Amino acid sequence: MDCTPARPARLIVLLACLAVLGAAPATAGADVRVGQASDPVDQIPDVNGPSKTPDFEQVRVRFDQATGAVTATARFYQPIDTTSPGHRLQVGLGSPTIGGLCNPGDVLMGADVAPTATQSTFAVARFTGSGTGTLAISPDKREMTLAFSSPTLVKADLRCFNAYTITYDDIGHCGNPECTFFSHTFVHDTVETAYFDGYTPAPVVLPQIPACRDGIDNDHDGKIDFDQDPGCHGDATANSEADPAAVASKVALSARRSGCGIDVKLAVQPVLKPADLFTFGRVAVSVRGVSGAARGYAKTRRVTLGDPEGYRFGALRKGRYRVSASYAGDKWRKASAAPSRLVTVRARGCRG
Numbered sequence: 396m397d398c399t400p401a402r403p404a405r406l407i408v409l410l411a412c413l414a415v416l417g418a419a420p421a422t423a424g425a426d427v428r429v430g431q432a433s434d435p436v437d438q439i440p441d442v443n444g445p446s447k448t449p450d451f452e453q454v455r456v457r458f459d460q461a462t463g464a465v466t467a468t469a470r471f472y473q474p475i476d477t478t479s480p481g482h483r484l485q486v487g488l489g490s491p492t493i494g495g496l497c498n499p500g501d502v503l504m505g506a507d508v509a510p511t512a513t514q515s516t517f518a519v520a521r522f523t524g525s526g527t528g529t530l531a532i533s534p535d536k537r538e539m540t541l542a543f544s545s546p547t548l549v550k551a552d553l554r555c556f557n558a559y560t561i562t563y564d565d566i567g568h569c570g571n572p573e574c575t576f577f578s579h580t581f582v583h584d585t586v587e588t589a590y591f592d593g594y595t596p597a598p599v600v601l602p603q604i605p606a607c608r609d610g611i612d613n614d615h616d617g618k619i620d621f622d623q624d625p626g627c628h629g630d631a632t633a634n635s636e637a638d639p640a641a642v643a644s645k646v647a648l649s650a651r652r653s654g655c656g657i658d659v660k661l662a663v664q665p666v667l668k669p670a671d672l673f674t675f676g677r678v679a680v681s682v683r684g685v686s687g688a689a690r691g692y693a694k695t696r697r698v699t700l701g702d703p704e705g706y707r708f709g710a711l712r713k714g715r716y717r718v719s720a721s722y723a724g725d726k727w728r729k730a731s732a733a734p735s736r737l738v739t740v741r742a743r744g745c746r747g
């Protein structure tokens with residue numbers, strides 16, 4: 396369109412030109428994604444002398460979703476040896492729609508770098524098609540830029556990229572010990588996967604497994620998880636196996652005469668749960684004669700809680716007895732005080 400104002404319809408032509416200039420560009424609404432990645436200096440062993448492998452320093456990629464154009468610039472630590480054939484630079488581009496995020500080679504564009512080439516054939520793997528792109532090498536020979544566009548890349552949801560270069564020596568070496576054939580020695584350098592700006596996936600947060608359900612002896616006491624370690628208090632969702640400090644204990648004691656004997660009932664508090672992990676030790680129960688024919692009688696038993704045997708002191712003589720009980724404590728409970736009860740045995744038939 397000729398936008399030079401023409402006399403007859405100057406205003407209309409001018410408006411038309413403004414309309415063209417103001418029209419939405421082809422890229423409206425589409426992404427231009429950029430990203431870059433750095434790569435450290437490599438120490439590449441080369442048994443055949445100084446390596447001629449281009450060593451990546453940086454890769455910068457720009458992807459225009461609207462046009463399907465990719466421009467990738469690789470910068471190397473050393474000038475690219477363009478006198479040696481066999482360099483090949485490839486840039487992988489990744490899309491989550493074609494099998495995982497940024498699998499190397501999801502979309503691959505690459506170029507064989509011939510010494511004098513300014514153009515090269517680009518292959519776009521997995522996407523249909525190939526075409527001609529451009530290859531440019533910077534004046535200092537440390538940067539190589541590949542540019543390529545394809546209709547198949549239009550609107551592709553590319554999110555990441557990586558790069559590798561392959562080179563091989565131009566002499567070739569014996570391919571087997573007998574040297575019946577020659578082969579080239581391939582060496583390469585890679586740049587790890589990097590994401591376009593704004594497309595870095597959220598870090599994967601692994602679900603936290605509570606310490607009391609993780610199968611690990613977290614506090615190194617030989618007991619594992621909620622059903623073994625008292626520190627869990629029987630709670631599989633608890634996050635610590637640390638054992639609790641010992642708490643105060645208390646003995647509840649009752650003693651009453653029964654015939655010529657004394658029946659003792661006792662309990663120790665607290666009961667901690669789960670009870671099978673916070674077990675009790677034994678309780679010392681003492682019966683001592685304090686008056687009458689009971690004098691001189693003294694007996695102490697260490698009884699297990701809940702054991703009905705051992706709670707009856709029988710065949711006692713007539714007299715007064717002091718019954719006391721104390722708990723010596725355990726790993727979970729401190730020692731108790733020793734409450735006592737006085738009981739008189741005077742039933743007919745009991746020995747005097």
Ligand SMILES: [Ca+2]
Binds near residue numbers: 605606609610620636
């Ligand atoms: Ca554990």
Ligand SMILES: [Ca+2]
Binds near residue numbers: 612613618620
């Ligand atoms: Ca433990």
Ligand SMILES: [Ca+2]
Binds near residue numbers: 614616627636637
């Ligand atoms: Ca523990």
